[in-house]
Amino acid sequence: MTVIRPRPLVDIPRRSRRPYVEPEPGTNSSPRAPQLHSSEHAWARSYRARLRVTDTIIIFASIAAAFVARFGIDGVATQVAGFPVAYFTISVIIGSSWVVALYAYHTRDPRVVGMGLSEYKRVANASALTFGILAIAFLVAKVDIARGYFVLALPLGATALLGSRWIWRQWLLKQRAYDHYLSRALVVGGRDDVEYVVKQIQQKSGAAYNVVGAALEDPGAGKLVVGDRDVPIVANLDTITQAASNLHVDSVIVAGQPQGGGTFIRNLGWALEGTATDLVLASRLTDVAGPRIHFRPVEGLPLIHVEIPQFEGGKHVLKRALDLVVSGMALLVLLPFMVAVGIAIRLDTKGDALFRQERVGRNGSTFRMLKFRSMVQDAESGLAALQARNQGAGVLFKMKDDPRVTRVGRFIRKFSIDELPQLWNVFVGDMSLVGPRPPLRREVDGYETHVHRRLYIKPGLTGMWQVNGRSDLSWDESVRLDLYYVENWSLTGDIVILWRTFHVLVHPTGAY
Incomplete structure (x- = not known):
């Protein structure tokens, strides 16, 4: 989103949130919103x-x-x-x-x-x-x-x-989470664009907006249903400033390109001058991280420059250096613990402690991924009989109560201990510490064309999928998170994901 006139977000206590009052006939001429009270800056x-x-x-x-x-x-x-x-x-x-x-x-x-x-x-x-x-x-x-x-x-x-x-x-x-310390927002535009913006704000805990109403080109019904929330339609494009005044709105968010285009936005900005309300422009540039967006004004024409993702270069060399150092140190420190896990697996059921499986890596190359064995030795032969009970998303196969999982396997899966041998895959260069989930060949064969972009970088020991719900996510959401990472990753972002991974290990979600 692009904030035209930033100002501090404000928290309006619930008791002071006044209901919307329909403007009087003939008041569509952009009345001024009230000046911000000092208490609202508190x-x-x-x-x-x-x-x-x-x-x-x-x-x-x-x-x-x-x-x-x-x-x-x-x-x-x-x-x-x-x-x-x-x-x-x-x-x-x-x-x-x-x-x-x-x-x-x-x-x-x-x-x-x-x-x-x-x-x-x-x-x-x-x-x-x-x-x-x-x-x-x-x-x-x-x-x-x-x-x-x-x-x-x-x-x-x-x-x-x-x-x-x-x-x-x-x-x-x-x-x-209790609607405190949020900026009251009125979202303006076409119905589809407004629904998209409201949905994104609801999904992001750091969005800092509380959407209190919508102003649509064609108001129609009295409310807009977005997810599990009803957003009241409080105005059309001619009565925005009056609605903003009545609702004590802190920000007017323009979604997409409403009727009137640049002229409408310019006039709306003029109407909000001298008031306590920000004007915010929401772009439909989906899944593009902030660092890839730059503004280049040319003689009053605000151009948005979007950097094209790069999959080679110095940044990837630094990523590889981080992988080597962290995975090498982790292998040394965790070796005694990993030996103990291997012994527990061998004592629990017959078979090798390690499970080796062919996975697809960067650019479609294959490698042998290592895991601690969490299933019975002949688990692969029993997969076909369980396909009808598949609870996974898209091309993934997952079952919450898979009968092939052993007692020790259920424990090490819950806390992702079974993934630790993949530190060796990271060390030798088949994988990275952070990246998309390493897929099976049969999964890749079922990919739609755009999903193959997941293979542009190395798969990861952890990633956006692992720290955002894992197996509880839908297939489309899993793909969206992986593609977002592929195109927007950074070393700082990798460190943040690694930090969040430790939290997920302590409080497992979607691990089965």
């Missing part, structure tokens, strides 16, 4: 203030910890242009610069707070830039600063800042 100011206080405490606490660890309580002085300067003064300069950098990088901007990756990136970039600039400045000014103190403060403070933002985000998401 949550935004309060939340930013909390972040500001937390950030400041963490920064100076981390610098103090680095100071004490390096110099002790008594402290020490350094030389600046031949004059002694206490390290306490240097610490204050570093801390103050860090605080200013977080402000300059808009890390508490309403458009990013609570949004996850974007917020974390800004905090990390601001922290790295602070220490980079200070390092250069100290070098030029010939400040004799202790490297141990300087190096310790950055990772300690940056880690604590990111952890703090993550904790605040969890709190914010819980509040939004």
Whole structure:
């Protein structure tokens, strides 16, 4: 979505959410919405203030910890242009610069707070830039600063800042589950476009909008049914500003390309001038991540540049390096545990501890994927008799109570322990730590044309499918998640998925 005039999201308490009042005849001439009351800014100011206080405490606490660890309580002085300067003064300069950098990088901007990756990136970039600039400045000014103190403060403070933002985000998401800390939104456009936008907002916990009404080109019925929610139709395209005023709307979201095109959007923006309401444009660019979208205005013409996915290059080299390091270390650390699992499998039923199966990898190549055996030895021969009881999605075969699964197998499947041998597949290059689910040949043979795009990168030990419901997902949703990852993956995103995977292992969902 493109926000034309961003402003802080606001939380309107439930008791103050007034019902829609039909405008009087002849009031379609874009009346002004009321100015935003100061009380409606309260949550935004309060939340930013909390972040500001937390950030400041963490920064100076981390610098103090680095100071004490390096110099002790008594402290020490350094030389600046031949004059002694206490390290306490240097610490204050570093801390103050860090605080200013977080402000300059808009890390508490309403458009990013609570949004996850974007917020974390800004905090990390601001922290790295602070220490980079200070390092250069100290070098030029010939400040004799202790490297141990300087190096310790950055990772300690940056880690604590990111952890703090993550904790605040969890709190914010819980509040939004109760319709708190949300921006009241009116979605405008054609029926299909409005339904699509409302559906996407409902599915995204970080969307930060509470859709309180819709304005359609052809209003028709009095409500719009989207999923399990009824959205009231409160206006047509001529009465949007009156409806926004009556509903105390914070954002008007234009879905798709409504009648009137650019002229309509321009006039709507003019009608909302001087009010407390944002104008937001929702594009139908589906499954395109934000970093691939860039704006290039040409003489007043806003052009949206969408980067084409690249499946070769330096980014993939870095991905392979991450795979090697993490899988190698994991194999060394987990080897005793994996040996114990193998012994338990052999004691439970006859047969090998490892199960080897041909899977399809990148560009259609095949490899032998390793798993701990969770079924009886002759499980493959009994598959045909169970096809009629298939509970899987699309070309996948899944059964919640598969009779071929052993006692130990049921346990290791629940916590995904059976997948651990695939660390070897990652280490030798057949798979990646993160990627689409590795498919069987019979599954690939049943793919529709566009689904073959899943094979453009290596399959993963974990991925979007595993952290978003696994076997509980429909086939179409599984494909959409995999294709989204293929076209939008990043190293930062991979790390986030790996982190979410640990949460899924502790609280298994859709694992059978």
